[in-house]
Amino acid sequence: xxxxxxxxxxxxxxxxxxxxxxxxxxxxxxxxxxxxxxxxxxxxxxxxxxxxxxxxxxxxxxxxxxxxxxxxxxxxxxxxxxxxxxxxxxxxxxxxxxxxxxxxxxxxxxxxxxxxxxxxxxxxxxxxxxxxxxxxxxxxxxxxxxxxxxxxxxxxxxxxxxxxxxxxxxxxxxxxxxxxxxxxxxxxxxxxxxxxxxxxxxxxxxxxxxxxxxxxxxxxxxxxxxxxxxxxxxxxxxxxxxxxxxxxxxxxxxxxxxxxxxxxxxxxxxxxxxxxxxxxxxxxxxxxxxxxxxxxxxxxxxxxxxxxxxxxxxxxxxxxxxxxxxxxxxxxxxxxxxxxxxxxxxxxxxxxxxxxxxxxxxxxx
Numbered sequence: 242x243x244x245x246x247x248x249x250x251x252x253x254x255x256x257x258x259x260x261x262x263x264x265x266x267x268x269x270x271x272x273x274x275x276x277x278x279x280x281x282x283x284x285x286x287x288x289x290x291x292x293x294x295x296x297x298x299x300x301x302x303x304x305x306x307x308x309x310x311x312x313x314x315x316x317x318x319x320x321x322x323x324x325x326x327x328x329x330x331x332x333x334x335x336x337x338x339x340x341x342x343x344x345x346x347x348x349x350x351x352x353x354x355x356x357x358x359x360x361x362x363x364x365x366x367x368x369x370x371x372x373x374x375x376x377x378x379x380x381x382x383x384x385x386x387x388x389x390x391x392x393x394x395x396x397x398x399x400x401x402x403x404x405x406x407x408x409x410x411x412x413x414x415x416x417x418x419x420x421x422x423x424x425x426x427x428x429x430x431x432x433x434x435x436x437x438x439x440x441x442x443x444x445x446x447x448x449x450x451x452x453x454x455x456x457x458x459x460x461x462x463x464x465x466x467x468x469x470x471x472x473x474x475x476x477x478x479x480x481x482x483x484x485x486x487x488x489x490x491x492x493x494x495x496x497x498x499x500x501x502x503x504x505x506x507x508x509x510x511x512x513x514x515x516x517x518x519x520x521x522x523x524x525x526x527x528x529x530x531x532x533x534x535x536x537x538x539x540x541x542x543x544x545x546x547x548x549x550x551x552x553x554x555x556x557x558x559x560x561x562x563x564x565x566x567x568x569x570x571x572x573x574x575x576x577x578x579x580x581x582x583x584x585x586x587x588x589x590x591x592x593x594x595x596x597x598x599x600x601x602x603x604x605x606x
Contacts, residue, residue: 249276249277249324250312250315250322250324251308251312252276252277252279252280253276253322253324253342253343254307254308254311254312254322254343254445255280255303255304255305255308256270256276256279256280256303256342256343257342257343257445258303258304258307258308258311258445259296259299259300259303260299261295261296261299262296262299263339264339264340264341264342265339266296267325267342268325268342270290270292271325271326273290274290276324276326279300280300280303284297284301287300287301307445307447310446310447311445311446314419314420314446319347319348319435320345320346320347320419321345321346321350322343322344322345322346323343323344323346323350323353324342324343324344325340325341325342325343329350329351329353329354330344331344331353331354331465332354333357333464333465333466333467334353334461334464334465336464336490336491337460337464337490338489338490339460340464341443341461342443343443344441344442344443345418345419345441345442345443345444345445345446346419346439346440346441347419347435347439347440347441348434348435348436348438348439348440349410349437349438349439350439352387352410352412352438352439353412353439353441353465355386355387355410356385356386356387356467357386357387357388357389357412357465357466357467358381358386358387358388358389358466358467358468358469358470358526359388359389359390359462359463359465359466359468359469359470359483359487360374360377360378360381360388360389360390360396360397360400360469360470360472361390361391361396361397361400361459361462361469361470361471361472361474361479361480361483361484362374362395362396362397362400362471362472362473362474362480363395363396363472363473363474363475363478363480363505364393364394364395364396364397365394365395366395366396366399366472366473366505367473367503367505367595367597368595368596368605369562369595369603369605370395370396370399370472370473370505371395371396371399372595372605373472373473373497374396374399374400374403374472375399375400375402375403375406376403377400377403377470377472377497377523378399378400378401378402378403378404378406378407378411379403379404379406379407379409380522380523381404381523381526382403382404382407382409382410382411383407383409384523384527386409387404387409387410387411387412387438388400388401388403388404388409388410388411388412389411389412389413389414389462389465389466390411390412390413390414390462391413391414391415391416391455391458391459391462392413392414392415392422392423392427392430392431392434392440393424394424394426396472396473396480397413398427398430400472401413401430401434402430404437404438405433405434405437408437409437410437410438411434411437411438412434412438412439412440412441412465413431413434413438413439413440413441414441414442414458414461414462414465415440415441415442415444415458416442416444416450416451416454416455416457416458417442417444417448417449417450417454418442418444418445418446418447418448418449419440419441419442419446420446420447421449423450441461442458443457443458443461455479456479456482459479459482459483459486460486460490462483463483463484463486463487463490463492464486464490466487466492467492467493467530468487468492468493468494468495468526468529468530469483469484469487469492469493469494469495470495470496470497470520470526471483471484471494471495471496471497471508471509471512471517472497472509473497473499473505473506473508473509474496474505474507474508474509474512475504475505475507475508476504476507476508476511477508478508480508481508481511481512484496484512484517493518493529493530494512494516494517494518495517495518495519495520495525495526495529496509496510496512496513496517496518496519496520497509497519497520497521498510498513498519498521499563500562500563502563502564503563549587549588549591552576552580552584553584553587553588555574556570556574556576556581556584556585556588557588557593557594557604559573559574560588560594560602560603560604561603561604562603562604562605563603564597564598564599564601564602564603565601565602565603566599566600566601567581567582567585567600567601567602568600570585570602585602588602589602592605593605
């Protein structure tokens with residue numbers, strides 16, 4: 242915590258704990274009173290400012306026991322809290338309509354003010370989607386961007402991991418208190434994120450995962466970033482909610498196109514039809530954001546053709562980035578079933594292709 246925050250933090254924590262007080266109500270209160278006055282004024286003074294009876298009653302009876310628990314959490318190494326009035330509060334996030342009054346942070350809080358790209362997508366991505374998220378995150382991280390996501394399964398996790406693979410900084414915005422990890426299987430990922438970036442939440446310690454928390458945290462993910470990249474998303478997807486929020490916050494929205502036959506590409510294709518920028522390489526994002534001189538690694542991996550023999554190269558050229566049946570490859574190549582099967586195994590083991598349903602394969606690099 243900053244020195245300025247130390248003397249006032251208990252009041253911010255108390256305000257966060259008052260039932261029914263959200264970002265809009267906090268801003269209304271702070272327009273009339275200082276943070277200390279909110280808890281010291283009489284009922285008459287609060288009502289005179291237009292505060293309703295129920296809220297006045299809650300403000301007159303804050304749960305100081307929970308505040309003490311929060312203060313104990315903040316005393317732990319690496320834990321901090323940044324309020325809306327603190328100098329360390331992220332400038333990008335202040336611009337949105339309903340910025341969180343307080344941000345709980347575990348890890349390197351300075352990352353919150355660094356240039357960020359948010360990455361979101363399906364919780365059940367394809368192998369190609371995971372590979373794309375890893376590669377984009379790595380390239381963006383190597384260019385100096387912090388990768389921000391929600392630590393969910395699938396694309397979120399791959400995006401964080403891609404940044405970590407590049408020894409870059411990554412931020413995970415949680416829908417729970419930071420004394421727990423959700424989903425629980427991401428304990429190790431959370432530990433690595435804290436060491437190389439930060440976990441962030443507007444929810445105080447002890448807050449459990451609830452369905453309504455995750456759309457709320459999405460506005461923070463998009464609010465922190467300069468641009469938001471959707472890697473894979475079905476037609477009805479939470480990632481599209483994040484994209485809509487990003488557009489409302491005047492952020493750039495990027496989407497990776499996919500096959501019309503791939504359900505996980507329909508959300509991205511729809512975003513592109515609605516005006517999102519189609520991206521195929523990290524350079525497309527740098528160009529849109531004006532980062533022409535950034536040092537980055539292109540995600541367009543160039544296949545080392547010399548590592549494959551002639552038959553393998555010929556078959557690889559016949560495999561598209563959308564699934565194709567083995568029978569079709571046999572017909573198109575003129576090779577025997579045994580030869581095609583053998584080559585497919587080699588290509589899959591070397592990471593050029595991935596298997597799909599129905600005895601089919603698609604190219605991933």
